[in-house]
Amino acid sequence: MIGHISGILVHKQPPQLMVDVAGVAYELEAPMTSFYNLPAIGEEVALFTHLAIRDDAHLLYGFSDVQQRDLFRILLKVSGVGPRVGLAILSGLTTDELVTCVSGGDLAQLTRVPGIGRKTAERLLIELRDRLKTAVSQDTVISNTKSPVQDAVSALLTLGYKESEASKAVRSVEGAEQCSVEALIKEALRGLSQGAS
Numbered sequence: 001m002i003g004h005i006s007g008i009l010v011h012k013q014p015p016q017l018m019v020d021v022a023g024v025a026y027e028l029e030a031p032m033t034s035f036y037n038l039p040a041i042g043e044e045v046a047l048f049t050h051l052a053i054r055d056d057a058h059l060l061y062g063f064s065d066v067q068q069r070d071l072f073r074i075l076l077k078v079s080g081v082g083p084r085v086g087l088a089i090l091s092g093l094t095t096d097e098l099v100t101c102v103s104g105g106d107l108a109q110l111t112r113v114p115g116i117g118r119k120t121a122e123r124l125l126i127e128l129r130d131r132l133k134t135a136v137s138q139d140t141v142i143s144n145t146k147s148p149v150q151d152a153v154s155a156l157l158t159l160g161y162k163e164s165e166a167s168k169a170v171r172s173v174e175g176a177e178q179c180s181v182e183a184l185i186k187e188a189l190r191g192l193s194q195g196a197s
C-alpha cells in the first residue's frame with residue numbers, strides 16, 4: 001500500500017496531478033479541496049495517498065492531509081459510493097463540513113454536491129453517522145494532534161485487526177507513550193504474532 005508520497009509537482013489539472021519522486025512520476029487524482037493547497041508546479045509537495053487496485057488498473061488518489069484521506073476511505077465503505085463519488089463529495093465539502101453535515105442530518109447540503117441525488121444522500125447520512133462516530137472517537141477524522149499510541153492503533157486497524165486487540169497490543173508495549181509510531185507498530189505486531197503462535 002502506498003500511503004504517502006513526496007516529491008516535485010510536475011503537473012496539475014483537476015482532478016489529475018503528477019508528482020516526480022526520485023525520477024519516477026506518480027499520477028494521482030485528488031479532490032478540489034486538496035488542489036487549493038497545492039504549491040506551484042516545480043515545487044515540493046507531500047500528499048497522503050490511497051491506492052485502489054482494480055483488474056484493469058492501479059489508481060492512486062492524493063489528499064492534502066491524513067484526515068481527508070481517512071474520510072475518503074470511510075466513504076468508500078458506503079454502499080454505492082466508489083472513488084469518483086468519494087472525490088466529488090470531498091471536492092464539494094471540506095472534511096469539517098462533511099462531518100458537520102452528517103452529524104446534523106443536513107440532506108440539502110449533500111444533494112448540492114454534483115452527482116449526489118436524494119437517495120444517495122440519505123444512504124450517506126445513515127451509513128456515515130455510525131462510521132464517523134467511530135472515526136471521531138479514534139481521532140482519525142477531526143483531530144490533527146493524534147498521539148503515537150492513537151496513530152499506531154489506527155495503523156493496526158487499517159491492517160485488519162479488531163479495535164480491542166489493536167488497542168491492547170499497542171498499550172501493552174513498554175513505555176508506549178514515549179515510543180515513536182514506527183516502534184509501537186513494530187512491537188505491537190511482534191506481540192500479536194507471538195500471541196497467535
